[in-house]
Amino acid sequence: MAEHDTKPEVVTTEAPELKTRRYTVGYIRDWKTHNRATSITLKGAWLDDAGFETGTPLRVRVMPGCLILTAQELPPAPPPEPEIMQTLKKVCKLSARKQRQVTDLIEVISKPQR
Structure with missing residues (x-):
């Protein structure tokens, strides 16, 4: 033993x-x-x-x-959720599809314009 x-x-x-x-x-x-x-x-x-x-x-x-x-390397941490999405989740009940759409919209409008 x-x-x-x-x-x-x-x-x-x-x-x-x-x-x-x-x-x-x-x-x-x-x-x-x-x-x-x-x-x-x-x-x-x-x-x-x-x-x-x-x-x-x-x-x-x-x-x-x-x-x-x-x-093994750990997968990268997901990017932090925008503050506006956190607020929207508290105020409205958004489906996963709607959350993706709002996130996509935020990404588009937050990019610097030429």
Whole structure:
């Protein structure tokens, strides 16, 4: 049985920005079926440093004896809704189609004229 509170061993390689961490594969128990499931828990500030901040989508590529974890870029945040649209939503009940039409109109009239 693997220890639950193991700490990673940090080994510095030739390049100072590369560090190797050693973990032991453990397991978790599914309390409903009482079956074991293989488990690896990664945690530490080094994940943030490597670009794996909380909420970052993660891509996992699986090969025999190898896992490659890649942080994916978050989609860009939607542009802020114009104040006039917020006001209109409070005052009137606009359908999604009408909201798009008003937004399109706002974009047209807010462009600088030649």
